[in-house]
Amino acid sequence: MEKFEPTIVAFCCHYCAYTAADMAGSMRLDYPPNVKIVRVPCSGKVDAIHIMKALEKGADGVLVAGCLEGDCHFKTGNVKALQRVTYLKPFLEEIGIEAERVQMVTMSAGMGTRFARIATEFTEKIRELGPNPVKAGGAAAPQRAAS
Amino acid sequence: MKTESVLEKVLASGELAVTGECGPPRGALPEVVKEKAALLKGYVDAVNVTDNQTAMVRMSSFAASVFLRQMDLHPVFQMVCRDRNRLAMQSDIIGAYSHGINTMLCLSGDHPKFGDHPMAANVHDLDSMQLIQTVRGMRDEGRFQGGAEIKNPPKMFIGAAANPFADPFELRVARLAKKVKAGVDFVQTQCIYNIDKFETWMQGVRDRGLHEKVYIMAGITPMKSVGMARYMKSKVPGMDVPDELVKRMAGVSKEQQPQEGIDICVESIERLRQIEGVAGFHIMAIEWEEKVPEIVERGGLYPRPQV
Amino acid sequence: MITAERKPMDEIMASIDGCGRILLVGCNECVTVCAAGGRKEVALLASALQMASMKKGRTLDVREMTLERQCDPEYVEELAPHIDQVDAVVSMACGCGVQEVARRFKKTPVFPALNTKFMGASEGPGIWAERCQGCGDCLLGLTGGICPIARCAKRLMNGPCGGSTNGKCEISDDVDCAWHLIWERMKELGIEDRYEDVISAKDWRTGRGSGPRKIIREDLE
Numbered sequence: 179m180e181k182f183e184p185t186i187v188a189f190c191c192h193y194c195a196y197t198a199a200d201m202a203g204s205m206r207l208d209y210p211p212n213v214k215i216v217r218v219p220c221s222g223k224v225d226a227i228h229i230m231k232a233l234e235k236g237a238d239g240v241l242v243a244g245c246l247e248g249d250c251h252f253k254t255g256n257v258k259a260l261q262r263v264t265y266l267k268p269f270l271e272e273i274g275i276e277a278e279r280v281q282m283v284t285m286s287a288g289m290g291t292r293f294a295r296i297a298t299e300f301t302e303k304i305r306e307l308g309p310n311p312v313k314a315g316g317a318a319a320p321q322r323a324a325s
Numbered sequence: 326m327k328t329e330s331v332l333e334k335v336l337a338s339g340e341l342a343v344t345g346e347c348g349p350p351r352g353a354l355p356e357v358v359k360e361k362a363a364l365l366k367g368y369v370d371a372v373n374v375t376d377n378q379t380a381m382v383r384m385s386s387f388a389a390s391v392f393l394r395q396m397d398l399h400p401v402f403q404m405v406c407r408d409r410n411r412l413a414m415q416s417d418i419i420g421a422y423s424h425g426i427n428t429m430l431c432l433s434g435d436h437p438k439f440g441d442h443p444m445a446a447n448v449h450d451l452d453s454m455q456l457i458q459t460v461r462g463m464r465d466e467g468r469f470q471g472g473a474e475i476k477n478p479p480k481m482f483i484g485a486a487a488n489p490f491a492d493p494f495e496l497r498v499a500r501l502a503k504k505v506k507a508g509v510d511f512v513q514t515q516c517i518y519n520i521d522k523f524e525t526w527m528q529g530v531r532d533r534g535l536h537e538k539v540y541i542m543a544g545i546t547p548m549k550s551v552g553m554a555r556y557m558k559s560k561v562p563g564m565d566v567p568d569e570l571v572k573r574m575a576g577v578s579k580e581q582q583p584q585e586g587i588d589i590c591v592e593s594i595e596r597l598r599q600i601e602g603v604a605g606f607h608i609m610a611i612e613w614e615e616k617v618p619e620i621v622e623r624g625g626l627y628p629r630p631q632v
Numbered sequence: 633m634i635t636a637e638r639k640p641m642d643e644i645m646a647s648i649d650g651c652g653r654i655l656l657v658g659c660n661e662c663v664t665v666c667a668a669g670g671r672k673e674v675a676l677l678a679s680a681l682q683m684a685s686m687k688k689g690r691t692l693d694v695r696e697m698t699l700e701r702q703c704d705p706e707y708v709e710e711l712a713p714h715i716d717q718v719d720a721v722v723s724m725a726c727g728c729g730v731q732e733v734a735r736r737f738k739k740t741p742v743f744p745a746l747n748t749k750f751m752g753a754s755e756g757p758g759i760w761a762e763r764c765q766g767c768g769d770c771l772l773g774l775t776g777g778i779c780p781i782a783r784c785a786k787r788l789m790n791g792p793c794g795g796s797t798n799g800k801c802e803i804s805d806d807v808d809c810a811w812h813l814i815w816e817r818m819k820e821l822g823i824e825d826r827y828e829d830v831i832s833a834k835d836w837r838t839g840r841g842s843g844p845r846k847i848i849r850e851d852l853e
Binding site for chain 1: 640641642645672675676679680682683684685686687688689690691693
Binding site for chain 3: 406407411433434435436438439447449450451452453454455458459470486488491492493496499502503506507515562563
């Protein structure tokens with residue numbers, strides 16, 4: 179029986195989270211290859227639609243990683259990101275997608291260990307949760323642009 | 326005299342008037358109305374009949390008032406603006422008058438949110454001020470609010486509520502002035518526990534000569550328990566219960582509290598009757614009507630004048 | 633502006649049950665301002681409906697369009713080329729827009745994705761509050777620019793009632809007592825003496841009372 183390998187998309191802000199991920203790499207810390215990193219200038223750049231599209235295209239879990247509270251390079255980007263993630267969760271529950279699949283996390287640029295730990299723990303949590311229910315029916319997300 | 330109302334006669338005579346209250350039942354139970362009313366007979370000049378109080382459906386104030394008339398009591402027919410449009414209100418007024426009901430109270434009505442039908446549309450076609458104007462027009466000009474002539478216009482003695490304790494306090498005298506302008510004949514105040522504050526309001530009222538334009542009846546409600554005192558202090562909007570009163574109620578045993586509440590009531594009457602401009606008392610002993618005779622007697626208000 | 637909020641997802645999904653192709657139409661005006669039915673919200677709803685469909689093993693053909701206004705026939709016309717290729721239209725406009733689309737395309741069912749709420753103004757980012765009920769006979773000049781019909785829970789024209797406490801309405805601590813606000817404004821404007829003018833019974837004919845209303849400007853026809 180094949181073990182389910184979740185696909186995790188992690189939107190990481192350039193100034194802190196992405197740098198922490200980089201540091202984890204330099205420190206040769208292990209973290210699961212399931213985590214696909216998308217670098218953004220600020221976690222505040224991540225909008226609800228980005229998270230939705232990630233899930234629609236089959237991601238099993240989405241992380242939004244920003245700077246520690248009070249330390250956002252753009253002042254309040256991480257605050258806005260948290261507000262958006264919080265607002266999105268009940269919306270996901272309404273369509274039968276578990277709110278736990280999306281999470282906002284924070285860290286400073288030097289926290290390589292923290293990045294690795296979060297990446298590992300989140301991957302395991304999503305593994306336990308199982309595959310994203312949108313894949314359950316066997317249909318694939320259509321490729322089309324909005325008009 | 327503007328009307329045949331017994332209440333008007335007592336007030337006009339210069340004697341302190343006394344009114345009681347009767348809340349109709351939540352069902353078709355005429356006996357409940359008659360029993361409550363019987364407890365008050367002889368001790369009050371008129372009995373207020375509430376109208377879907379706290380936005381809970383009850384036997385209509387009109388129907389209950391008719392029962393009181395049949396017992397030769399004099400109802401103060403309460404009408405709220407929340408449940409009826411101006412057609413229904415004027416229709417009920419001429420209907421009530423046709424049954425010998427000649428005294429009424431014009432009120433806004435508690436919001437439906439507090440009652441058993443929070444989903445209902447609240448009407449408020451007219452507000453209480455405009456209802457006073459309407460009833461005054463029906464009586465003195467013999468015309469409906471829309472302008473047409475009324476055949477045998479209702480001669481209603483018009484009352485309203487006054488609350489010296491609601492916010493903002495600075496507006497409370499102006500509000501009474503406004504109701505006088507609209508045409509009110511008498512007001513009954515919210516129940517008084519903070520007599521000092523009431524005296525301040527009365528001073529403002531007298532400064533403007535309003536006590537000579539409207540009969541002011543002081544509201545009194547006996548407290549049954551310290552729990553009731555605390556509830557009224559913190560949960561009822563527009564109610565002012567001083568700490569000393571709560572302490573006093575808490576200071577006696579549970580069995581003693583009802584009597585303490587009655588004693589406080591009687592002491593209040595003593596103090597309030599000394600205030601210039603107080604024309605009478607409105608005793609709201611809700612679900613405790615059997616205590617009204619004691620309050621009236623000990624308050625020095627018995628027997629009631631025969632007018 | 634007119635405010636609205638998205639309907640619960642199960643209600644929207646139930647309305648398009650059985651439809652394989654839908655046209656999801658937003659509006660660039662009021663519902664964009666209150667973040668309920670603009671371009672962004674159309675994209676979000678499209679994604680959500682798609683995912684809900686995929687869970688059941690189907691893909692939904694969702695076309696997304698956002699019109700300048702849905703309450704004007706010229707803009708609604710822009711939907712014409714797509715209408716025969718869809719089973720239903722889901723409109724993210726206010727009730728006015730939904731009805732305009734339905735009026736134009738009589739053979740295609742139109743479903744609302746929003747619950748239209750009230751005419752209001754913004755009190756701050758993300759906060760909109762009711763301000764006007766379209767009574768048709770504006771008395772704001774008498775009440776210092778604060779509407780007792782829209783903002784008083786009992787639409788009193790000679791308030792406040794006895795339930796006003798600490799400047800708040802008896803129905804909730806979150807609701808200002810409109811008459812308290814009006815009184816304070818009257819003081820600021822120095823017109824307190826006008827408080828005692830009794831505002832007489834309102835003629836509701838200028839409002840909804842006399843049936844659905846219409847304005848016709850012959851100079852513009």
